[in-house]
Amino acid sequence: xxxxxxxxxxxxxxxxxxxxxxxxxxxxxxxxxxxxxxxxxxxxxxxxxxxxxxxxxxxxxxxxxxxxxxxxxxxxxxxxxxxxxxxxxxxxxxxxxxxxxxxxxxxxxxxxxxxxxxxxxxxxxxxxxxxxxxxxxxxxxxxxxxxxxxxxxxxxxxxxxxxxxxxxxxxxxxxxxxxxxxxxxxxxxxxxxxxxxxxxxxxxxxxxxxxxxxxxxxxxxxxxxxxxxxxxxxxxxxxxxxxxxxxxxxxxxxxxxxxxxxxxxxxxxxxxxxxxxxxxxxxxxxxxxxxxxxxxxxxxxxxxxxxxxxxxxxxxxxxxxxxxxxxxxxxxxxxx
Amino acid sequence: xxxxxxxxxxxxxxxxxxxxxxxxxxxxxxxxxxxxxxxxxxxxxxxxxxxxxxxxxxxxxxxxxxxxxxxxxxxxxxxxxxxxxxxxxxxxxxxxxxxxxxxxxxxxxxxxxxxxxxxxxxxxxxxxxxxxxxxxxxxxxxxxxxxxxxxxxxxxxxxxxxxxxxxxxxxxxxxxxxxxxxxxxxxxxxxxxxxxxxxxxxxxxxxxxxxxxxxxxxxxxxxxxxxxxxxxxxxxxxxxxxxxxxxxxxxxxxxxxxxxxxxxxxxxxxxxxxxxxxxxxxxxxxxxxxxxxxxxxxxxxxxxxxxxxxxxxxxxxxxxxxxxxxxxxxxxxxxxxxxxxxxxxxxxxxxxxxxxxxxxxxxxxxxxxxxxxxxxxxxxxxxxxxxxxxxxxxxxxxxxxxxxxxxxx
Numbered sequence: 001x002x003x004x005x006x007x008x009x010x011x012x013x014x015x016x017x018x019x020x021x022x023x024x025x026x027x028x029x030x031x032x033x034x035x036x037x038x039x040x041x042x043x044x045x046x047x048x049x050x051x052x053x054x055x056x057x058x059x060x061x062x063x064x065x066x067x068x069x070x071x072x073x074x075x076x077x078x079x080x081x082x083x084x085x086x087x088x089x090x091x092x093x094x095x096x097x098x099x100x101x102x103x104x105x106x107x108x109x110x111x112x113x114x115x116x117x118x119x120x121x122x123x124x125x126x127x128x129x130x131x132x133x134x135x136x137x138x139x140x141x142x143x144x145x146x147x148x149x150x151x152x153x154x155x156x157x158x159x160x161x162x163x164x165x166x167x168x169x170x171x172x173x174x175x176x177x178x179x180x181x182x183x184x185x186x187x188x189x190x191x192x193x194x195x196x197x198x199x200x201x202x203x204x205x206x207x208x209x210x211x212x213x214x215x216x217x218x219x220x221x222x223x224x225x226x227x228x229x230x231x232x233x234x235x236x237x238x239x240x241x242x243x244x245x246x247x248x249x250x251x252x253x254x255x256x257x258x259x260x261x262x263x264x265x266x267x268x269x270x271x272x273x274x275x276x277x278x279x280x281x282x283x284x285x286x287x288x289x290x291x292x293x294x295x296x297x298x299x300x301x302x303x304x305x306x307x308x309x310x311x312x313x314x315x316x317x318x319x320x321x322x323x324x325x326x327x328x329x330x331x332x333x334x335x336x
Numbered sequence: 337x338x339x340x341x342x343x344x345x346x347x348x349x350x351x352x353x354x355x356x357x358x359x360x361x362x363x364x365x366x367x368x369x370x371x372x373x374x375x376x377x378x379x380x381x382x383x384x385x386x387x388x389x390x391x392x393x394x395x396x397x398x399x400x401x402x403x404x405x406x407x408x409x410x411x412x413x414x415x416x417x418x419x420x421x422x423x424x425x426x427x428x429x430x431x432x433x434x435x436x437x438x439x440x441x442x443x444x445x446x447x448x449x450x451x452x453x454x455x456x457x458x459x460x461x462x463x464x465x466x467x468x469x470x471x472x473x474x475x476x477x478x479x480x481x482x483x484x485x486x487x488x489x490x491x492x493x494x495x496x497x498x499x500x501x502x503x504x505x506x507x508x509x510x511x512x513x514x515x516x517x518x519x520x521x522x523x524x525x526x527x528x529x530x531x532x533x534x535x536x537x538x539x540x541x542x543x544x545x546x547x548x549x550x551x552x553x554x555x556x557x558x559x560x561x562x563x564x565x566x567x568x569x570x571x572x573x574x575x576x577x578x579x580x581x582x583x584x585x586x587x588x589x590x591x592x593x594x595x596x597x598x599x600x601x602x603x604x605x606x607x608x609x610x611x612x613x614x615x616x617x618x619x620x621x622x623x624x625x626x627x628x629x630x631x632x633x634x635x636x637x638x639x640x641x642x643x644x645x646x647x648x649x650x651x652x653x654x655x656x657x658x659x660x661x662x663x664x665x666x667x668x669x670x671x672x673x674x675x676x677x678x679x680x681x682x683x684x685x686x687x688x689x690x691x692x693x694x695x696x697x698x699x700x701x702x703x704x705x706x707x708x709x710x711x712x713x714x715x716x717x718x719x720x721x722x723x724x725x726x727x728x729x730x731x732x733x734x735x736x737x738x739x740x741x742x743x744x745x
Contacts, residue, residue: 106432134622258530
C-alpha cells in the first residue's frame, strides 16, 4: 500500500538550509593545524629570503653601487665589488650548459627513441642515479681526472682557434714548443666541465620525460607517412618537446649558477672581469663564499650575504622562466 | 571496362619471402658493420701514420668522425638523402649517449679505483682520525667519525624536514586557498636557493648572531633549510596526482578530512612520498657547502650534535682533496666511494619502494587507484564497525542483526 506524504498546512514553510564551506569540529582543527604548518614553513623559507634581502641594505649603503659594478675584491682596503664574480659565475654556468646541452638532448633522444626497450628502464635509472651523485664526487673527478686532459684541450683550442677572442690566454705563446701547463689549468673552462657533468643528468631527465610523453598517435602518423626515425624526431618529438628542452636547460642553468664545491675545488681565485675562459683563475659567487666566509669581518659577511642574495635572485629568475616555459608548452606541466 | 583476374603462372620463380619488418637485410648489414670496420682502419691510418695525433682520445675522435662519414657515403650509394640523414643522426645520437655513459662509468670507476687502497682496510670504516698523522699508512685511522657525523646530521635534518615538508604539502593540496598559493609560490622560489647561501644564512644567524659554536646541530639546520623546500615541493607534486575521486569517496563515507588524509591520501601516495624523501636525503647527504660553513671539522668521533665541531663525509672529502697530501687525498677518495655507496643504497631503496616487486608490470596509476580503493575499503569497514559498536552500545539487549539484513543496509 502506498501512503502519500500528507501536507500539513500549519507547518512552517521549509527554509533552504544555509550552506557553509566553513569546516567545523575536527575538520576545523585539521584545517587550522595544516595552516599553522604551512605558515611556519612560509616563515622559515621566506625568512631566509627576507634576511638575505635585508643584508643587502647595509652593503649598498657602505659600498654604494660600486658593489655591483666594481670588479675588485680587496677586503684589506675595504673595496668590494662583485662584477668580476658575477661574470665568472655566469661564464662558468654558460660554458657548462653549452657542453651539457647537446649531450643532454642527444642522450634523452637516445633513451626515448633509439634504446632497445629492454634496457630503457635501466638507462632511465642510470640518468637519475647520475643526478643523485654528490657534487663533491664530480669535483674530485674534474680535479684529479679531467683537469690535465681539459688543459690539453684548452691548449689545442688556443692553437687552432686563436682568432676567437675568448680563447686568448694572456702570458702564453701558442707556438712555443713547450707549453706552460700552469696557465691552462684551474680555469673557468675546467670548472665548467665538472659542472656540466652535474647539470647534464638533470636537464636530460626533464627532456626525457617530456619526449616520452609525445603522443603515440602523432608518432605513428609520421611513420605511416613514411618518415624515418630522424624524420619522426624532427617533425614530431622535438616540436612537441620544445618546452621541455628549454625548461630542462634552464633548470640545469639554475643549478650550474649555484654550484659551489666542484668549482671551489677546481678554480684558483682571480678577481677581475675576465673573458678569457681558458686562462687560469676565475671566481664564482658560491665559491667566493666558500673561500672567504671564515676570515670575513661583519661588514664583509653582509657583503657575502648580499652577493649570495644576488646569486639567489639570478637563480630564481632562471628557474621561474624555466617553470613558466615548461608549463606553457604543449607537453604540459609535469614537474620533475 | 573489364576486370582482369590474376593468372597463375606455373613457370614463375617462387616468390622471395619478404624479410621481417625491422630487421636489416644484407645490404643494410653491410653498410652498418662495414662503415665502422672501415672507420677503424682509417682512424689507424690517420692517427698512427699520417698525422701526429698520438693517444687514445684522438683515435676515438677520428674513429667516430670517420665512421659517420663512411656511413653517410655508403648510404648515398644505395639510398636517398632522407636515409643518409637518418643514419648519420642515429650514429651521432648513439655516439653522444655513449660519451655520457663513458663519463658516468669513468666517474664511478675512478673514485673506486683511487679509493680502493684505503677501502680495503677494515679500520678505514671503524676508526677515526684522532691522533693519526696525515702521512700515516692506511692501516691507521679511518672515517668512522665522518660517517657517524653524516648520519647524525642527516637524522636531525630529517626529523625537522619530514613532518614540516609533508605537512606543508598536505596543507597546499588539501587545504589550499589563497594562502596555500602564497606558500606554494614561496616554497617553489626557495628551491632555487643555492645550498651555500643556506649555509651562509645559518652561519650568520645561528653562529655569529646567536653565538652557537659550529656544531653538528648547526650543520643539520643548514641542511634542513636546504632540504625543506625540496621535500615539500616533491611531496606536493606527489600528493597532487592522487585522484580526487578517492578523496570524495572517503568524505562521502563520512570520514573527517583528517581521516581522509591519513587513511586515503597519504597511503595512496606512499611510494611517491618515500621516493621524494629518499631522493631529498640523497641530495642532503652529499651536499658539502652548507656543512662546510657550519659544522667545523673534528678529526675525532663526536656523537653529541651540540658538542662542538663535528665532521661529515662530504666535508672530510673536501678537506682531504684540498690538503695536497697524497695519503689524505687517497683517503678522501675512499670516503667518496663510501659516500657513493650510501647514495646508491638510498637510490636503490627509493626505486624499490616506488616500484614494489609484485606490481612491477602493472601501470602506475592503476596501482595507485587499487591501493586507494583498498584503503577506502579498510576505512569503510572501520567506520562501519564503529557505527555498529555505538549502535550495539545504545541497545545492548538487541541481538546482532542477521548477516543478510546487514549487507542490505
